[in-house]
Amino acid sequence: MIGALAGAAAVTALPAESATAGTKAAETEAAVTKETPFRARPGSSKRPNILFILADDLGWADLSSYGSPEIRTPNLDRLARSGVRFTQGYSAGAVCSPTRVALYTGRLPGRTPGGLPEPIGSVNERDGIPATHPTLASLLKKTGYATALIGKWHGGFLPNFSPLRTGWDYFFGNYSGGVDYYSKYSHTGKYDLFEGETEVPDDGRYYTDVIADKAEDWITKAKKQGKPWLLNLNFTSPHWPWEAPGDRKISEEITAKIKAGNTQAIFHNDGGSLETYTKMVENLDARIGQVLNALRRSGQEENTLVVFASDNGGERFSYNWPLTGNKGSLSEGGIRVPTILRWPARIRSGQVSHEPVVTHDWTATLLEIAGAAPSPDHPLDGASFAGYLLRGADAPERDIFWRTRANRALRRGKWKYLRLSTSDALYDVEADPREQANLAAKHPQIVAELRAKWEQINAGLLSY
Numbered sequence: 456m457i458g459a460l461a462g463a464a465a466v467t468a469l470p471a472e473s474a475t476a477g478t479k480a481a482e483t484e485a486a487v488t489k490e491t492p493f494r495a496r497p498g499s500s501k502r503p504n505i506l507f508i509l510a511d512d513l514g515w516a517d518l519s520s521y522g523s524p525e526i527r528t529p530n531l532d533r534l535a536r537s538g539v540r541f542t543q544g545y546s547a548g549a550v551c552s553p554t555r556v557a558l559y560t561g562r563l564p565g566r567t568p569g570g571l572p573e574p575i576g577s578v579n580e581r582d583g584i585p586a587t588h589p590t591l592a593s594l595l596k597k598t599g600y601a602t603a604l605i606g607k608w609h610g611g612f613l614p615n616f617s618p619l620r621t622g623w624d625y626f627f628g629n630y631s632g633g634v635d636y637y638s639k640y641s642h643t644g645k646y647d648l649f650e651g652e653t654e655v656p657d658d659g660r661y662y663t664d665v666i667a668d669k670a671e672d673w674i675t676k677a678k679k680q681g682k683p684w685l686l687n688l689n690f691t692s693p694h695w696p697w698e699a700p701g702d703r704k705i706s707e708e709i710t711a712k713i714k715a716g717n718t719q720a721i722f723h724n725d726g727g728s729l730e731t732y733t734k735m736v737e738n739l740d741a742r743i744g745q746v747l748n749a750l751r752r753s754g755q756e757e758n759t760l761v762v763f764a765s766d767n768g769g770e771r772f773s774y775n776w777p778l779t780g781n782k783g784s785l786s787e788g789g790i791r792v793p794t795i796l797r798w799p800a801r802i803r804s805g806q807v808s809h810e811p812v813v814t815h816d817w818t819a820t821l822l823e824i825a826g827a828a829p830s831p832d833h834p835l836d837g838a839s840f841a842g843y844l845l846r847g848a849d850a851p852e853r854d855i856f857w858r859t860r861a862n863r864a865l866r867r868g869k870w871k872y873l874r875l876s877t878s879d880a881l882y883d884v885e886a887d888p889r890e891q892a893n894l895a896a897k898h899p900q901i902v903a904e905l906r907a908k909w910e911q912i913n914a915g916l917l918s919y
Contacts, residue, residue: 490807493539495847500800502825504677504759505595505685506750507817508743509558511551511607511633511694513793514769515778517736521793523774525729526736530744534763535795539806539844544794545866546767547814549783549859550574551632552609554766554814555689559590559610559621561818561835563856565916569611573783573859574632576642583611586620589830591818593622595685598827603673604628606666606689612643617652623687626651627669633691635721636662636698637706640713642721661700663692663735667742671749678753683825688746692739695770697727699734732772758800760824762817765792777889785857785864785873787888801845810850811866816840854905856912860919865909872905879906 516522520532520540547557552574553564564570569583576582584590592602603625604618609632611617618626627650631641634648639657641647648655658665670688677684698705705726712720743763750756768789769775770782780786794812796802815837822829823841836856842848857864865872869885881895881902895902 490540490805491803493806493808493810494803495843495845496801496803497846498801500758502598502683503798503800504683504755505600505821505825506674506746506759506761507558507685507687507821508746508761508763509555509606509687509689510739510763510765511689511691512767512770512773512782513693513736513739513765514773514775514781515788515791515793516774516776517693517769518740518793522776526733526774528736528740530740530747531763531793531795534743534747534761534797537799537804538761538795538797538802539808541794541796541808541810541812543809543811544764544792545811545813545855546765546790546792547857548573549767549785549789549857549862551607551694551766555607555609556584557815557836558687558818559584559592560588560833561591561815561822561829561837562833563815563836563912563916565858565913566833566836568917569616571917571919575609575611576632578612578615578643580615583616584621585616588621589833590622591821592618592685592687594822594827594829595825596622596624598825599682600825600827601677601680601682601684602686603677603684604687604689605669605673606687607632607691608689613649613652619651625673627655628666628689629691633694633696633721634662635696635706635710635713636691637703638710638713640710640721642718644713644716644718661738663690663738663742664700666690667745670746674746674749674755675753678755685821690739690742693732693735693772695727696721696723697731697735697772699731700738702731727772729772756799758798760798760801760821761796762821763793763795764814764817768792779889779891783859785859785862785875786890787871787884790857790864791888796844810840810843811855812840812850813837813855816851820844854908854912856909858909858913858916863909863913865905865912867905867908870901870905872902872909881905 518528546554548554556570604623606628629647639648775788778788780788819837819839823839838851843850855866871884873880880893882890
């Protein structure tokens with residue numbers, strides 16, 4: 456029951472923190488506290504540090520605070536309880552790199568060539584973010600921020616693209632869409648672990664743990680710089696291959712196939728299980744807890760704005776109830792993602808927001824909060840939520856646009872226009888987040904208006 460409620464827009468319950476008590480189901484049902492509707496707390500503060508944590512292919516209800524009946528995520532649940540949990544957070548794309556391009560640029564994926572592949576998968580001069588394009592990092596850097604990206608980049612391959620060329624001072628991680636958690640080999644058939652643009656040796660540890668350790672070290676050192684900072688912390692977990700901590704034999708089998716020329720082995724279509732997936736998500740939660748503890752120990756927690764989200768909906772083993780669809784689809788399960796915000800200096804704890812917010816809205820929001828002006832030559836598509844979060848203004852009213860090569864969608868208020876094949880559908884996603892009651896025949900005028908708006912926006916984007 457709690458799992459079903461957590462998926463709906465009107466959910467107001469959040470499991471309380473529990474590290475040891477009873478069974479998972481009993482903990483979830485017995486330890487429930489009420490969230491309060493979001494309300495801004497006007498005030499003032501200095502520019503915050505920004506920690507943006509991105510999970511990879513994490514499903515809508517894969518956190519216990521979003522309704523998972525089995526997976527325990529005490530650290531992310533604690534993060535939600537100490538800030539705001541969004542029930543209608545969305546990714547800009549249905550797969551990895553389009554969403555990341557939108558986050559980095561603050562614009563729809565289709566504004567740049569690097570946002571067109573679904574996802575970026577090959578080395579070429581087109582598929583990536585050009586060094587000349589302003590990014591969240593480059594714009595913040597101009598205002599005095601230190602910048603770093605640790606983990607998955609997926610914004611274009613060397614030798615043509617790199618975080619260091621687009622505003623980040625420091626980079627440690629992988630350029631591709633996913634790597635084996637132990638060998639660090641990718642679908643390209645090559646080893647993919649870099650510091651900056653230099654390949655670094657692998658120490659043989661589980662990749663999620665490596666990323667967390669690097670982030671902990673960077674946060675600790677960042678305090679000594681004496682200026683605000685941006686850290687994009689991009690985990691690959693729980694993305695395939697389906698390897699939990701300790702699954703070295705599985706890693707060895709997959710890596711041997713990759714080295715023998717079977718690069719498709721990284722997709723691990725013949726592996727995985729609910730048990731393995733649970734372990735992967737729970738390890739991700741533990742490592743995020745490690746990073747947040749480092750932030751607290753360093754004395755920077757109070758004035759660090761933390762955002763947690765996923766780059767798209769979940770894949771094979773995710774728990775998405777009550778949504779339908781998953782990664783790759785523009786149904787709610789492919790693009791609605793867990794989204795959490797915490798900023799102790801300015802945001803009250805224990806709150807929930809039902810306002811729709813999408814990836815590139817965060818770019819616009821963070822730039823405004825940090826006092827960084829967008830580039831007039833590259834206007835943002837995201838809407839800033841700074842007024843809503845900090846000054847009590849209404850949330851921005853605008854249409855939210857999505858497209859893939861096969862699908863189209865546009866949301867306006869409660870209405871969602873969706874085309875998954877050749878026919879148009881219309882859903883009231885506030886009342887029907889499962890998208891089962893197609894209201895297109897009842898409201899043809901609304902369908903026509905939203906279709907026309909989708910086509911208008913699409914006409915201004917690059918063609919596939």
